[in-house]
Amino acid sequence: MMEDSMGKASSLKKIFGMGKGQRILVIVTFMFLPLLLLFVFTYLPFLKMFQFSFYDMKYIGKREWVGLQNYIDVFTRDDCFKALKLCFYYMAGAIVQLVIALYFATVLSFKVKGGAFFKGAMFFPSLICGIAVGFIFKFFYTRGFVLDTVLSWLGFAKESLPYWLKDTSINNFSLAATSVWKYMGQNMVLFIGAIMSVDKELYEAAMIDGANAWNKFRYIILPSIKSIVVLNLILSITGSISAFEPPYVITNGTNGTGTYFVIMDRIAHQNQKVGLASAMAIVLLGILILCTIAQKVILNVMFNDKTESYSRKALKKMRKEERLKRKEAREAARA
Amino acid sequence: MTGMSMAEKIKRAVITVLKYFTLLLGAFIAVLPVAVCLFSAFKSKNEYETTNVMTLPQNWLYFDNFITAWKKADMLTAFKNTFIVMVLVLFGSVMIGSMLAYVLSRFAFKGNSLIRNLFLFATMIPGVATQVTVYQIMHALGLINKLGGYIILMMGTDVIAIYIFLQFFESLPVSLDESAIIDGCTYFGVFFKILFPLLKPAIITVMILKGVGVYNEYYMANLYLQSKNLVVVSTSLYIFTGPYGNQYNYICAGVIITLLPALIIFIACQKQIYSGLTMGAVKG
Numbered sequence: 001m002m003e004d005s006m007g008k009a010s011s012l013k014k015i016f017g018m019g020k021g022q023r024i025l026v027i028v029t030f031m032f033l034p035l036l037l038l039f040v041f042t043y044l045p046f047l048k049m050f051q052f053s054f055y056d057m058k059y060i061g062k063r064e065w066v067g068l069q070n071y072i073d074v075f076t077r078d079d080c081f082k083a084l085k086l087c088f089y090y091m092a093g094a095i096v097q098l099v100i101a102l103y104f105a106t107v108l109s110f111k112v113k114g115g116a117f118f119k120g121a122m123f124f125p126s127l128i129c130g131i132a133v134g135f136i137f138k139f140f141y142t143r144g145f146v147l148d149t150v151l152s153w154l155g156f157a158k159e160s161l162p163y164w165l166k167d168t169s170i171n172n173f174s175l176a177a178t179s180v181w182k183y184m185g186q187n188m189v190l191f192i193g194a195i196m197s198v199d200k201e202l203y204e205a206a207m208i209d210g211a212n213a214w215n216k217f218r219y220i221i222l223p224s225i226k227s228i229v230v231l232n233l234i235l236s237i238t239g240s241i242s243a244f245e246p247p248y249v250i251t252n253g254t255n256g257t258g259t260y261f262v263i264m265d266r267i268a269h270q271n272q273k274v275g276l277a278s279a280m281a282i283v284l285l286g287i288l289i290l291c292t293i294a295q296k297v298i299l300n301v302m303f304n305d306k307t308e309s310y311s312r313k314a315l316k317k318m319r320k321e322e323r324l325k326r327k328e329a330r331e332a333a334r335a
Numbered sequence: 336m337t338g339m340s341m342a343e344k345i346k347r348a349v350i351t352v353l354k355y356f357t358l359l360l361g362a363f364i365a366v367l368p369v370a371v372c373l374f375s376a377f378k379s380k381n382e383y384e385t386t387n388v389m390t391l392p393q394n395w396l397y398f399d400n401f402i403t404a405w406k407k408a409d410m411l412t413a414f415k416n417t418f419i420v421m422v423l424v425l426f427g428s429v430m431i432g433s434m435l436a437y438v439l440s441r442f443a444f445k446g447n448s449l450i451r452n453l454f455l456f457a458t459m460i461p462g463v464a465t466q467v468t469v470y471q472i473m474h475a476l477g478l479i480n481k482l483g484g485y486i487i488l489m490m491g492t493d494v495i496a497i498y499i500f501l502q503f504f505e506s507l508p509v510s511l512d513e514s515a516i517i518d519g520c521t522y523f524g525v526f527f528k529i530l531f532p533l534l535k536p537a538i539i540t541v542m543i544l545k546g547v548g549v550y551n552e553y554y555m556a557n558l559y560l561q562s563k564n565l566v567v568v569s570t571s572l573y574i575f576t577g578p579y580g581n582q583y584n585y586i587c588a589g590v591i592i593t594l595l596p597a598l599i600i601f602i603a604c605q606k607q608i609y610s611g612l613t614m615g616a617v618k619g
Contacts, residue, residue: 026522027442030434035450037431037491042457045468052468059471104361107354114358120605121362127597127608128369129551129569132590139375139388139583140368149389150367185365186612193613213350242461248554261463268467269558281464292459319443321509 053279058272070279080280083260086172090243090259093176094236097184102229104184105191106217119192123185134249137178141165141250168256175246175257187232194225230302234295238288260284369594376400376588383584400588408589412564413571420486420567421549427490428545429538436500437526441512451501458494466558473559480562488559489549495615496541502614503537504530540611543604550597568593 053070057063074080104122108115128136140146141164152158164174202220211219222229244261247253253262260280268277375383377392379399404410439447469488470479478484507530515529516522553569560567572593575586601608 022522023442026526027438027444030438030526031450034431034435034497037487038453038457040472041469041488041491042460042465043453045465045472046460048468048471049465052471059474100361104358107358112354112358116605118358118362120601122365123609124598124601125365125369127547127551127601128594129553129572129597131553131569131572132593135572135575135586135590136368136372139372139587145388146368146371149387181365181368189609189612193609238459242463244461244463261461264467265463269470274467274471277467281467285460285464288459288461318441318509322443325513 049278049281052275053282055275056273057275059274063275066275070276071283073276074279074283079258079263080260080276081283083258083263084241086257086259087240087243089172089176090179090240091237093180094240095233097180098187098229098232098236100180101184101187101191105188105195106221108188109192109195109221119185119189123189125182125184126186128182130245130249133178133182133245137174137246137250138165141174165251165257166255171251171255171257175250178246178250179243190228190232191225194228195221198224227302230299234298237295238291241287241291242284372587372590374587375584376591378584380582380584400584401592404585404589404592407585408571408574409563409566410568410571410589410592413566413568416482416560416565417550417568419482420489421546423486424489424549425542425545427486428493428496429541431490432493432496432500432541433531433534433538434526435497436504437530440501440504441509454494454497463554466555470558479559480565482560482565485556485559485565488555489552493545493548495544499537499541499544499614500534503534507533539607540614543608543611544615546600547597547608568596 052063054065054067055063056066056069104118108119112118125133143163144158147164148158148161151161162170165171198221202224203216206216206220242261243259244265247257247259247262248265251257253259253266258266261284264277264280264284267273267280371388374390374392375388377395377397377400378386379397382393439451473479473484473488476484478487511529511533512525515525520528551569556567556570557573560570572586572589575582575589
C-alpha cells in the first residue's frame with residue numbers, strides 16, 4: 001500500500017514536474033465542478049434576469065424590448081411593490097419569535113426537569129416540510145376547528161371569532177404566527193448553543209453574589225450572546241422582506257396575503273410574464289443588497305468586524321506559510 | 336441556601352411554577368397543530384364528520400386513511416424518488432463541498448478570496464428570486480422533468496456545506512498535509528487518504544443539514560418534477576389540494592406519513608442535529 005502510493009507519487013511528480021504542475025492540476029480539477037454549478041445556477045440566472053427585465057416575454061416565443069417599462073410597472077402596479085408592505089407583519093413576527101426563543105433558551109440552558117423533551121417538542125416544527133405545514137394550518141385555522149375550539153374553551157363565543165385566513169384584518173397575523181411556530185425552535189437551539197459556550201464559572205460567581213434570574217440574564221447571558229442575537233435580528237429583516245412560505249403554502253396569496261415573492265412567483269410561472277417578474281426580482285435583490293450593506297456597517301460598528309475577517313485572516317496566514325515553505329524548499333534544493 | 340427567608344422561598348416557588356407553566360404552554364402550542372392532525376388521521380369518515388376535531392379517535396388502530404393516502408398520493412414512488420435524490424445529492428454535496436474547501440483552505444492562489452466572496456454573495460440571493468430564470472436555463476438544458484436535473488440543481492445551490500467544510504479544514508493542522516507530502520503523497524492522496532477520513536464530523540453535519548433540506552424542499556421539486564412518476568415525498572401531498580380539498584382525514588394521514596421519517600431521524604440523532612444547526616449557523 002505504502003509502496004504503491006509512493007510509486008504513484010514519484011511517477012506523478014515526473015509527469016507534472018515537481019509539485020507545481022500538480023498543484024495547478026488539483027486546484028483546477030477540484031474547483032471545476034463547484035464553480036461551473038455556481039455559475040450556471042446562480043450567476044447566469046442573475047445575469048439573464050437582468051437582461052430579461054428589459055423585455056416583454058414569455059418562457060417560449062418572441063420577446064420584445066420594452067426598456068424600463070417593466071421597472072415602471074413594478075412601482076406603479078397595485079400588486080407589485082405595494083406587496084412589500086406585508087413584510088412588516090413578518091418583521092413583527094420575527095421580533096416576537098426572537099424574544100420567545102431567547103426566553104426559552106435561557107430557561108432551558110439550566111437544569112430543568114424534562115428539558116430535552118421541551119427542547120425537542122419546540123424544535124421539531126422546523127423539521128416539518130412546508131407543504132405539510134400548509135395543510136396543518138389550513139386545518140388548524142378552519143372555522144370551528146382547532147383554534148376556534150381552543151378559544152371557545154377559554155370562554156370566547158365562537159360566533160365572535162374571525163375567519164383567520166379570510167378576514168383581511170387578521171389573516172396576515174395568522175400567517176406570520178405560523179412562521180413563528182415553525183422557526184422559533186431553531187432560534188432557540190442556536191441561542192442555547194451560544195449560552196452553553198459561556199464560561200460556567202461566571203454563573204457560579206453570580207450565584208454566590210446572590211444575583212437573581214433577571215440579573216443573571218441581563219448582565220451575563222445577554223452581553224455574551226449579544227452578537228448572535230443582533231445577527232439574527234438583522235437576518236430577520238431580510239427574511240421578512242423575502243417572506244414566501246406561509247402565504248405560498250397556506251393561502252396561496254389569496255385575500256390580500258400575497259407577499260412580494262408570492263406575487264412574483266405567480267407572475268413568473270402562472271402568468272408567464274417573465275420580463276416583469278425579472279424586474280421584480282432585480283428590484284428586490286437591490287433592496288436586499290442595500291440591507292446587507294447596512295447590516296455589515298452596523299455589525300462592524302457594534303462588534304469591530306470580528307465575524308467577517310475570519311477567512312481573510314486564515315488566508316493571510318496560509319499565504320505566509322506557503323511563502324515560508326517555498327523558501328525552505330529553495331534553500332533545501334540549493335543545499 | 337439555608338438562610339433563605341420565607342418571602343424568598345415563596346418568590347422562588349412562584350418563579351419555578353411560572354417557568355414550568357410557560358414551558359408546558361410552549362410545548363403545547365408546538366405540538367397541538369400536529370397532534371390534532373394525528374387524531375383526525377385515525378378517524379373514519381363518519382367519525383370525522385360527526386365529532387369535534389379535538390376529540391380523540393375511537394380506534395387508534397384504524398389505518399384505512401393511511402392506506403388510502405399512501406395509495407392516492409403514490410407514496411411508494413415518492414419515497415423511492417426521494418431516496419434516490421437524497422443519496423445522490425448528499426454524496427455530491429459532500430464531495431463538491433469538501434474538495435472545494437480543501438483547495439480554498441490549502442492553496443493561496445490568485446482569485447482565492449474572489450471565489451470565497453462569490454460563494455458568500457450567492458448566499459444573499461434568495462432561491463425563489465432566481466428561479467424565474469433558472470427555469471429558462473433548465474429548459475434550455477433539457478433538464479425539466481428529469482430526476483437528474485433536479486439532483487444537479489440541488490447540488491449546485493448549496494453554499495452552507497462549503498462553509499462548514501472550510502471551517503473544519505481551517506481547524507486541521509497543515510503539518511498533516513506536509514508530513515504526508517514528505518512521505519511521497521500527492522495532493523490528491525493527501526486529500527483522499529489523509530484529510531477526507533478526518534472530515535467525518537463535518538460530513539455528518541453537512542449530511543444532516545442537507546438531508547433535512549432535501550427532504551423538505553418542495554418549491555423546486557414542484558417546478559421541475561411535474562410528471563406523475565417523478566413525485567417526491569414533499570410534493571406528494573399536492574395531490575390533496577385538488578379534488579380532496581377538504582377531506583382532512585386523508586390529508587392528515589398523508590401529512591403524518593411524510594412527517595414520520597423526519598420524526599424518527601430527529602429522535603435518533605437529536606444531538607447531531609442540534610450541533611449541526613449551531614455549526615451551520617455561524618458561517619459568518
